[in-house]
Amino acid sequence: MKDIKKFLIMIFAVLFVFAFTKVVFAATSGQYKIKVAVVEEALGIQVVADTVDLGYVVKGSSVITTDNSTGRTITKNTGAVNITLKLQLTGCTTSWTAGSTSLTDNGGDKYVLATVFERWDGTHDWSHYGDEDVITTTEKTCTAASGTHIFAPSTSQGGSDDWDGYNIPPGGEVSNFYFFKAPSSLTTEYGRQETITVTVTAIQQQ
Numbered sequence: 001m002k003d004i005k006k007f008l009i010m011i012f013a014v015l016f017v018f019a020f021t022k023v024v025f026a027a028t029s030g031q032y033k034i035k036v037a038v039v040e041e042a043l044g045i046q047v048v049a050d051t052v053d054l055g056y057v058v059k060g061s062s063v064i065t066t067d068n069s070t071g072r073t074i075t076k077n078t079g080a081v082n083i084t085l086k087l088q089l090t091g092c093t094t095s096w097t098a099g100s101t102s103l104t105d106n107g108g109d110k111y112v113l114a115t116v117f118e119r120w121d122g123t124h125d126w127s128h129y130g131d132e133d134v135i136t137t138t139e140k141t142c143t144a145a146s147g148t149h150i151f152a153p154s155t156s157q158g159g160s161d162d163w164d165g166y167n168i169p170p171g172g173e174v175s176n177f178y179f180f181k182a183p184s185s186l187t188t189e190y191g192r193q194e195t196i197t198v199t200v201t202a203i204q205q206q
Contacts, residue, residue: 044079045202052178056191060106060184065177066124074120075165075200076173082205085165085174087115087151088139091197094188100136103129103181109188112181113196116153117142119163120175128153129179135198142166151176167205 052071057063065071077083089098099105099112106112114133118124132150142165145152152166153159161167165174 042079042081043083043202043204044077045083045085045200046076046078047200048074048076048173054178054180057180057182059182059186059190062103062179062181064124064126064129064179071178072120073176074173075176077168077170077202079202080170082167082169083202084167084205085117085142085151086139086201086203087135087142087165088199088201089113089135089137089196090199091195093195096183096194098135098137099181100134100138102131103134103179105134106181106183108185109183111183111196112179113198114179115151115176115198116159117151117163117165117174117176118153118158119160122160122163123158124177126179128157128159128177133179139201141203 050073052065052073054063054065054071075085092098095109097110099107099110103112103114113135114129115135116124116128116133118128130149132148133152140150142152143150144161144166145159145164146155146161147166149155149159149164152164155161163174165176168174
């Protein structure tokens with residue numbers, strides 16, 4: 001009888017150990033979801049209109065291109081992701097140097113070129129340009145019109161985030177207008193047409 005009781009006690013003890021072990025080592029599980037979108041192309045731009053002719057500009061004076069002229073360049077996002085544009089002066093057919101600090105940073109053989117991205121059929125005027133819009137020989141990145149508005153008139157001046165060079169969606173098309181301040185004097189021949197080259201680069205907007 002005692003042997004039977006001992007046996008039953010051992011059985012209960014073993015069952016208790018199994019039950020306790022199962023509770024202690026019980027586990028739960030969860031899931032990670034990794035989302036990805038594969039695109040055919042990442043970055044791509046097309047310069048739809050690449051030439052602006054400022055004509056004759058009197059030495060030391062300033063001109064802007066307007067909505068009523070052909071004075072704008074056009075860039076289109078042909079890629080599959082949102083992009084932001086960078087601009088840089090990369091060439092000039094003469095030995096002119098480029099002003100970099102302000103709209104009035106011109107001088108002998110020294111010019112200033114500035115630009116803003118803006119809706120082509122909007123109201124465009126002199127007040128839309130600021131020192132932050134000067135294109136330099138160092139690459140500068142466009143910002144939103146509602147922000148520091150580099151290369152864009154501020155929203156208080158009629159700028160729009162839909163038309164600036166920042167965060168352009170696939171298929172989006174933007175227009176640049178230009179400010180030019182001529183050198184105060186030239187050591188080269190007056191009246192000779194020169195060409196200033198601006199390089200535009202697209203980067204993926206994060």
